[in-house]
Amino acid sequence: MKRFLLPLVIFLIMVGFLAVGLHLDPREVPSPLVGKPAPSFSLPILDDPKKTFSPQQMLGQVWLFNVWASWCAACRDEHPLLVALSKANIVPIYGMDYKDTNADAQQWLLQGGNPYLANATDIDGRVGINYGVYGVPETYVIDKNGVIVYKQIGPITLEVLTNKILPLVKRLQAQ
Amino acid sequence: MKLMLIVRVILMITFTQSFNAWAEEARPLQTDVVTEAQVHRLSQELRCLVCQNQTLADSHAELAQDLMQEIREMAAKGMTDQAIIDYLVARYGDFVRYRPPMKSSTYLLWLGPFVLLIFGAIGLVMMLRRREQMPADKPISPTEARKVRELLNKE
Numbered sequence: 001m002k003r004f005l006l007p008l009v010i011f012l013i014m015v016g017f018l019a020v021g022l023h024l025d026p027r028e029v030p031s032p033l034v035g036k037p038a039p040s041f042s043l044p045i046l047d048d049p050k051k052t053f054s055p056q057q058m059l060g061q062v063w064l065f066n067v068w069a070s071w072c073a074a075c076r077d078e079h080p081l082l083v084a085l086s087k088a089n090i091v092p093i094y095g096m097d098y099k100d101t102n103a104d105a106q107q108w109l110l111q112g113g114n115p116y117l118a119n120a121t122d123i124d125g126r127v128g129i130n131y132g133v134y135g136v137p138e139t140y141v142i143d144k145n146g147v148i149v150y151k152q153i154g155p156i157t158l159e160v161l162t163n164k165i166l167p168l169v170k171r172l173q174a175q
Numbered sequence: 176m177k178l179m180l181i182v183r184v185i186l187m188i189t190f191t192q193s194f195n196a197w198a199e200e201a202r203p204l205q206t207d208v209v210t211e212a213q214v215h216r217l218s219q220e221l222r223c224l225v226c227q228n229q230t231l232a233d234s235h236a237e238l239a240q241d242l243m244q245e246i247r248e249m250a251a252k253g254m255t256d257q258a259i260i261d262y263l264v265a266r267y268g269d270f271v272r273y274r275p276p277m278k279s280s281t282y283l284l285w286l287g288p289f290v291l292l293i294f295g296a297i298g299l300v301m302m303l304r305r306r307e308q309m310p311a312d313k314p315i316s317p318t319e320a321r322k323v324r325e326l327l328n329k330e
Contacts, residue, residue: 031268033266125241126245129245132267134267135224135225
């Protein structure tokens with residue numbers, strides 16, 4: 001019996017590692033930006049390119065910063081949820097149109113509805129790099145002090161919205 | 176013969192022109208040899224975040240191209256390799272590096288193989304010791320020899 005003990009222990013350790021590995025998402029890169037001030041920028045606004053949007057304008061408010069593009073298929077999945085969220089008037093949603101053309105972006109908003117109070121246009125993706133964007137859509141929850149508190153990589157799902165983002169927003173707003 | 180010559184000339188012209196077109200596209204690479212060497216070196220150390228098992232150098236993803244451009248600009252400004260890597264790590268985390276840094280969360284990664292090697296060596300030594308303690312070969316008795324012969328001759 002004793003000689004089976006060691007292989008059994010090794011087997012159980014491997015099962016442990018594999019079980020944990022099964023629940024990790026290799027595509028999810030933990031963002032080092034969480035807990036840091038949102039990188040500043042000043043970009044033209046989609047609907048009115050003469051005006052600019054910069055995150056400093058949002059100081060004092062909790063807000064969502066959603067990076068999207070009209071060419072992004074996963075953005076299509078989360079879009080209805082954003083529209084519904086914007087109608088609920090819980091938290092202001094600002095967008096950043098990432099590596100896109102204004103015409104395509106406007107067409108997209110006409111078709112799918114516009115949940116954004118304003119959209120910054122990051123045509124060459126430089127601001128995206130500063131925000132560590134590597135796969136749109138990505139959404140940042142930014143607090144009253146302009147600090148990134150949470151980053152959602154990939155589309156927001158109903159589950160993420162109700163279990164993570166909304167409770168977090170409530171808590172931050174109460175601060 | 177004349178026809179061949181014409182064909183050859185046409186081919187030459189087309190090829191020269193297409194090569195010219197290529198040279199046109201590749202021109203930014205030629206700006207500065209030192210900068211380019213640095214970009215090349217870095218792009219092999221850094222991971223493309225879109226297609227995660229490729230380096231920036233291997234990847235054709237748009238983000239990889241953008242990051243290469245960003246690195247090129249930083250390199251042109253005279254930033255050191257370390258400064259450029261730090262810049263990207265600050266945005267994308269340690270994950271962008273193909274060589275993860277040694278820190279508490281990566282000890283297992285760095286030291287794990289050596290720990291396994293030590294375990295293997297201990298196991299090997301233990302096995303060899305046990306084998307040494309096995310009874311030495313001794314000649315078989317006449318009875319055993321007869322049994323063996325019987326078994327072999329059965330067929």
